[in-house]
Amino acid sequence: MRVQSGGMHVQVGGMRVQVSGMHVQAAGMHVQAGDMHVQAGNMRVQAGDMRVHADRMPANMSDRGVHARGVRKSFDRRSVLAGVDLDILPGEVVGLIGPNGAGKTTLMSCLLGFLHADGGKIAFDGRRSDDLGVRARTGFVPERVGVGRRISGWHFVRYMARLAGVPRAEVDRRVTAMLERLELAGAADRPMSQYSRGMLQRAAICQALIHEPDYLFLDEPSSGLDPNGVLLVRDLIAEQKRRGAMVLLNSHQLSEVEKVCDRVLFLRGGVVARAETLRHTDRIVMAVRLLGGKVVTVEGRDDAEIAAAIRRLIESGTDVVEVRPYVADLESIFRGNA
Amino acid sequence: MNGTVVAETMRRHFSSIGFIAYLILLGLIGLFASGFATPGSMWPSLVALLSIITGSAIVGPEFSTGALQLIVSKPIRRSVYLLSRVTGVFACVAIASAVGLGAETAGRLLRGDVPLPWPRMTSMFGGALAASLLVIAMLTFLGSLTRSYFNAAIYLGTEAAMSAVQAVVGMLRIRGEGFGAYLAQHPGVERGLATVDDVLFASVRELTVPWLVRVAVTVAVALALACAAFERREVPYGAD
Numbered sequence: 001m002r003v004q005s006g007g008m009h010v011q012v013g014g015m016r017v018q019v020s021g022m023h024v025q026a027a028g029m030h031v032q033a034g035d036m037h038v039q040a041g042n043m044r045v046q047a048g049d050m051r052v053h054a055d056r057m058p059a060n061m062s063d064r065g066v067h068a069r070g071v072r073k074s075f076d077r078r079s080v081l082a083g084v085d086l087d088i089l090p091g092e093v094v095g096l097i098g099p100n101g102a103g104k105t106t107l108m109s110c111l112l113g114f115l116h117a118d119g120g121k122i123a124f125d126g127r128r129s130d131d132l133g134v135r136a137r138t139g140f141v142p143e144r145v146g147v148g149r150r151i152s153g154w155h156f157v158r159y160m161a162r163l164a165g166v167p168r169a170e171v172d173r174r175v176t177a178m179l180e181r182l183e184l185a186g187a188a189d190r191p192m193s194q195y196s197r198g199m200l201q202r203a204a205i206c207q208a209l210i211h212e213p214d215y216l217f218l219d220e221p222s223s224g225l226d227p228n229g230v231l232l233v234r235d236l237i238a239e240q241k242r243r244g245a246m247v248l249l250n251s252h253q254l255s256e257v258e259k260v261c262d263r264v265l266f267l268r269g270g271v272v273a274r275a276e277t278l279r280h281t282d283r284i285v286m287a288v289r290l291l292g293g294k295v296v297t298v299e300g301r302d303d304a305e306i307a308a309a310i311r312r313l314i315e316s317g318t319d320v321v322e323v324r325p326y327v328a329d330l331e332s333i334f335r336g337n338a
Numbered sequence: 339m340n341g342t343v344v345a346e347t348m349r350r351h352f353s354s355i356g357f358i359a360y361l362i363l364l365g366l367i368g369l370f371a372s373g374f375a376t377p378g379s380m381w382p383s384l385v386a387l388l389s390i391i392t393g394s395a396i397v398g399p400e401f402s403t404g405a406l407q408l409i410v411s412k413p414i415r416r417s418v419y420l421l422s423r424v425t426g427v428f429a430c431v432a433i434a435s436a437v438g439l440g441a442e443t444a445g446r447l448l449r450g451d452v453p454l455p456w457p458r459m460t461s462m463f464g465g466a467l468a469a470s471l472l473v474i475a476m477l478t479f480l481g482s483l484t485r486s487y488f489n490a491a492i493y494l495g496t497e498a499a500m501s502a503v504q505a506v507v508g509m510l511r512i513r514g515e516g517f518g519a520y521l522a523q524h525p526g527v528e529r530g531l532a533t534v535d536d537v538l539f540a541s542v543r544e545l546t547v548p549w550l551v552r553v554a555v556t557v558a559v560a561l562a563l564a565c566a567a568f569e570r571r572e573v574p575y576g577a578d
Binding site: 109112113114115116132133135136138139140142144145146147150151155159160162163164165204207 | 340342343346349350353354400402403404405407408409410411412413414415572573574
């Protein structure tokens with residue numbers, strides 16, 4: 001065993017523990033940890049002031065998924081987006097968080113083609129966002145739905161479904177099923193001017209999901225919803241993820257983002273100031289609380305690797321108090337970056 | 339053209355109490371006007387007014403309420419959407435025009451006015467349709483550049499301004515002093531103003547081929563410009 005202070009380094013067998021000011025770079029990945037990092041074979045443990053600059057290999061624009069590179073947008077010479085990179089892969093839910101004015105809505109508008117980016121590239125499975133084939137596979141839930149006062153919920157969803165390309169023979173069945181799923185069937189015939197904020201939001205979700213989109217953009221989908229509605233939205237996002245859809249969630253509700261997102265991008269000053277992976281699809285990450293309160297994370301490809309890592313930690317003399325699945329504390333991240 | 343948008347546009351109008359009431363009013367006025375010696379003397383003006391009311395709402399209000407963002411996220415070209423909305427609105431105005439013509443025809447038949455003055459009546463019907471299409475096209479063009487109902491405000495304001503300018507120019511010419519003398523020597527100025535007014539703000543009249551061609555050209559140019567502007571326009575989401 002070797003111990004170094006001032007950038008302390010502990011090594012036990014194949015395991016290394018490094019404390020303070022560590023910097024690891026491998027295979028396109030760049031990880032910085034202010035506190036502690038433990039590595040054993042394919043397993044890594046990291047904690048403290050972790051900063052991930054890019055948590056995956058840079059994707060080609062032609063690859064499957066939604067990709068944005070260097071997206072810039074200014075309004076009246078005021079830069080709102082100053083070169084944003086973004087990747088959403090099939091079956092992935094990515095959260096967009098950041099303070100007001102960070103550029104979240106502008107980024108979503110550029111991705112959806114509502115705004116023309118001043119620079120950079122945006123590709124959906126290698127195709128442009130204004131490609132009609134891409135739009136046929138896109139669903140969008142705005143924060144607020146503005147519709148004609150007289151139109152009923154049923155007609156609104158049916159109209160949107162037809163525009164989205166749902167075949168005439170199927171549309172009525174799908175509209176009925178979707179309205180029932182969103183618990184709007186009882187109010188389907190009422191004019192939407194009589195809808196509450198939450199009911200409007202449910203109708204917006206109906207129209208976004210009715211054609212089973214591959215690219216789903218959600219802007220505060222839970223705003224105005226009651227607790228049942230929030231749970232329903234959470235379930236629907238999970239369903240879309242299982243189906244293989246690519247979901248971008250813009251929300252200020254950090255607890256919701258934590259629960260449904262695989263990754264989170266923290267936007268500040270028009271750039272991605274921080275990217276945090278909340279759920280790994282290729283490995284298991286556990287948080288280990290040590291005696292004295294310090295928490296480290298342990299990564300492994302399966303339970304056996306996790307168990308081996310924890311055993312080595314204990315055998316090295318570290319006092320382990322608790323082991324639980326790792327979930328990033330978005331509130332702390334937000335406070336630290338806002 | 340997108341049938342779904344055309345059908346939805348028509349459905350919205352025919353499910354509106356205001357639109358149905360306007361159709362009933364048109365029918366009653368058509369019946370009333372059937373007693374006049376001059377055929378097609380009242381309802382065509384009401385059809386033109388209806389085209390201003392319905393044409394002003396083709397795209398501006400949707401832009402303001404945020405509904406347009408949902409539309410442009412769907413797989414439909416913006417120009418196709420715009421032209422489909424125009425078609426739907428024009429179809430509603432054409433039906434309203436048919437109600438006026440039908441009511442006047444019924445009134446004349448009930449009064450025993452035989453034979454019916456078909457040439458004049460059908461000419462006024464065609465004139466009302468052409469003028470309405472021009473109004474709708476102009477409002478669509480202005481709506482593709484503005485929000486809410488500003489298109490109607492600009493349209494009516496410009497029309498009133500054109501009339502006022504022509505009146506002032508005419509008065510100056512009659513007085514014959516200063517600029518008036520210049521106008522008297524150059525009648526082309528007044529003719530030009532009148533032509534611009536007639537091209538942009540055609541009033542309902544009997545059909546003639548030159549007028550119809552002029553209306554068709556203006557409509558085509560207005561709609562082409564509207565489509566070009568709407569295709570390039572940014573649609574930031576969120577209501578006004």
